[in-house]
Amino acid sequence: MKQRQFEARHAALWDDIAQDLKSKLPSLDLPARYRALCHTLAVARQRGYSPSLVARLDSLAIAAHRRLYRSSANQEMVFVRWLRLDFPLLVRAEWRVVLLALLAFLLPLLLCVGLINWRPELAYTVIDPGQLAEYESMYRMAAQRLGRKGPEDDVLMFGVYVWNNISIDLRTFAGGLVAGLGALVSTAYNGMHMGVIGTWLTREPATREAFLSFVVTHSSFEVVGLLLACAAGLKLGGALLLPGRLTRMAALRQAGQRILPMLGGAVLLTLLAAFVEAFWSARTDVPALVKYIVGGLTWLALIAYFCLMGRRRAA
Amino acid sequence: MLDGKLHLSTPEGVSLVFTPAGPARRGYAWLIDWLLRALIGLVLYIPLLVTLGRAGMGLGLVAFFLLQWAYGVLFEVLGDGRTPGKRMLGLQVLREDGLPVGWRESVLRNVLRAIDFMPLCYGIGLGAMLLDARFRRIGDLVAGTIVVYREQPTPLPKALDVAPVALPFPLTPDEQRTLVDLVERVHAVPPQRQLELGDLAQPLTGLRGQASLDRLYGYVAGLTGKDAA
Numbered sequence: 001m002k003q004r005q006f007e008a009r010h011a012a013l014w015d016d017i018a019q020d021l022k023s024k025l026p027s028l029d030l031p032a033r034y035r036a037l038c039h040t041l042a043v044a045r046q047r048g049y050s051p052s053l054v055a056r057l058d059s060l061a062i063a064a065h066r067r068l069y070r071s072s073a074n075q076e077m078v079f080v081r082w083l084r085l086d087f088p089l090l091v092r093a094e095w096r097v098v099l100l101a102l103l104a105f106l107l108p109l110l111l112c113v114g115l116i117n118w119r120p121e122l123a124y125t126v127i128d129p130g131q132l133a134e135y136e137s138m139y140r141m142a143a144q145r146l147g148r149k150g151p152e153d154d155v156l157m158f159g160v161y162v163w164n165n166i167s168i169d170l171r172t173f174a175g176g177l178v179a180g181l182g183a184l185v186s187t188a189y190n191g192m193h194m195g196v197i198g199t200w201l202t203r204e205p206a207t208r209e210a211f212l213s214f215v216v217t218h219s220s221f222e223v224v225g226l227l228l229a230c231a232a233g234l235k236l237g238g239a240l241l242l243p244g245r246l247t248r249m250a251a252l253r254q255a256g257q258r259i260l261p262m263l264g265g266a267v268l269l270t271l272l273a274a275f276v277e278a279f280w281s282a283r284t285d286v287p288a289l290v291k292y293i294v295g296g297l298t299w300l301a302l303i304a305y306f307c308l309m310g311r312r313r314a315a
Numbered sequence: 316m317l318d319g320k321l322h323l324s325t326p327e328g329v330s331l332v333f334t335p336a337g338p339a340r341r342g343y344a345w346l347i348d349w350l351l352r353a354l355i356g357l358v359l360y361i362p363l364l365v366t367l368g369r370a371g372m373g374l375g376l377v378a379f380f381l382l383q384w385a386y387g388v389l390f391e392v393l394g395d396g397r398t399p400g401k402r403m404l405g406l407q408v409l410r411e412d413g414l415p416v417g418w419r420e421s422v423l424r425n426v427l428r429a430i431d432f433m434p435l436c437y438g439i440g441l442g443a444m445l446l447d448a449r450f451r452r453i454g455d456l457v458a459g460t461i462v463v464y465r466e467q468p469t470p471l472p473k474a475l476d477v478a479p480v481a482l483p484f485p486l487t488p489d490e491q492r493t494l495v496d497l498v499e500r501v502h503a504v505p506p507q508r509q510l511e512l513g514d515l516a517q518p519l520t521g522l523r524g525q526a527s528l529d530r531l532y533g534y535v536a537g538l539t540g541k542d543a544a
Contacts, residue, residue, distance in 0.1 A: 052500075
């Protein structure tokens, strides 16, 4: 068969497929048409029709292939399912890296708490004295307004927390790729920082209540978010260090695909922390006792969520 | 193959051919994206700052955050694997099996940019790209993605309007295909060069210059057959 006859015979098929690819909802015949297209492509190749025709059919086939094989659109309720089952299940299944992240955070924190209670001047070796004084004066005036002048400042601080804290999460995760070291160092540094400032401010009665009532609520989301980002990063580093029976590359890919929802959870928690920190924690019209109760309940709820959620289905 | 192309084949026997894009071109695309992000950031930030004051500053920071971390992901997943910079330079992000990138791959490769960017403006990323045969940076390696040249749509060749002429002696299928290819693309070169090509075909046509070229058109019309119009 000459090429022009061949083209005339199949032009309708090719046009239909081109139409299908343009429309948002391709017709149900697309798979059958795609198979017919592949057949014509093979025939055109084998008969040595002109390279331009083969190239045209080739690009049509690639486009149809992408349309047919792209990840299925059938993902209803995927977020609800992730929230109710996948996320807590993943955190429990990866308890080893989560525990390691917790230790990387808690050990420097406790160490700093102990050291500074023993010799307060050691705080100056970690944090610049000027900065410490700034923190102190900020919480000293907290009886009126916590370093803020009005609702405008709440929005400003929200922006700062989103920009700063979530970026820290993402960098901590990425740092995990350096054999887990980046994630560990970042988490340990944050633990140390919190230990020093926390101890420094709780030593004096003038700042104790303001500081504790400020951090108690949002710290739950923020700390857990950071720990999960660190744990996800450690998983990457772990795949690199201990790939098991896979090549390092394959282990890394598998770990990346598996652990990514945990990073998503970490980002979400940190976003929540930014909301709470900006619009609730700094409110001075709420008595400290209420803040302690709310903060305690959030801590309990968060721990219960990760320990208990999705257990029945998993069993 | 030494042409740097990447061949993948599907169960239907279709082969997908990609050309991975190198560091320089991807660097230009990143630079364009960076300038665009800076521009969008400024255009958003200044009016926010003027109208809303300190609250505007906060919203501006949220915008900066999204521009830094979500810009690439959103454009890649919703825009067919192309950020504006990649679009301008004809590049596209794909999964390694040639399918469009999904959320997971895109988030992974864009978050791990933080590693690739170290120590100075993509030092590690450049090193990884130079070591890898497909120019993948660390983020691409972990996410399983590649950045390739987007294939240009091939224009339809002009229809021949000449009387078919029989070949003087049979040609192999390969030679026939070469002949058809030559005639379909010969218009892309200057006229003098076309005449030289006609001269080169003398062993086949027995003619020189334009006459030889016209004879080639005739052969190809004979090979491809009449238009069915």
